[in-house]
Amino acid sequence: MSTISNNVYIYIQHVINEGLADVQEGVKVESVLVKSICFADDQAMVSHTQRGLQRIMDALQQTSEKYNMRINVKKTKVMQMSGRKGRKLRIMVNGKELESVTQFCYLGSMVTED
Numbered sequence: 001m002s003t004i005s006n007n008v009y010i011y012i013q014h015v016i017n018e019g020l021a022d023v024q025e026g027v028k029v030e031s032v033l034v035k036s037i038c039f040a041d042d043q044a045m046v047s048h049t050q051r052g053l054q055r056i057m058d059a060l061q062q063t064s065e066k067y068n069m070r071i072n073v074k075k076t077k078v079m080q081m082s083g084r085k086g087r088k089l090r091i092m093v094n095g096k097e098l099e100s101v102t103q104f105c106y107l108g109s110m111v112t113e114d
Contacts, residue, residue: 012069016043019063025052039106050089053078057093070094077101081113 016036026035027046035056037044045060047053057071064070073096080089080100091098103112 013038015063015067015069016060019060020056023056023059025049025055042106050091053089054091057091057098061093073098077104079104079111079113 020035023035024033025047026033027048028034034046037046045053045056047056061071071093073093076093076098078089078091078098078100079102080087089100103110105111
């Protein structure tokens, strides 16, 4: 990564951290509340519930707008990874529903909902 890319990544990570600071949603791992997972230059927001994930996305949207940034709804996807198949996960960002997927490829590995 170039210095400019590193600086942009650090800036975006700051915006995400600020946006999630007051959100009490996520997934508990032992005693730690995990709200997001970073991999390379991607982020995964995590929650046990649809409502929790929506709260996380709302907080990120508000913080992004504060810094004149916006979440790209065309590139942002949601995936439900619980055993509840058949239930549609509906997450909205800026009035638009995010695309729900059942799998995606990351670094050559297929990640699936099951």
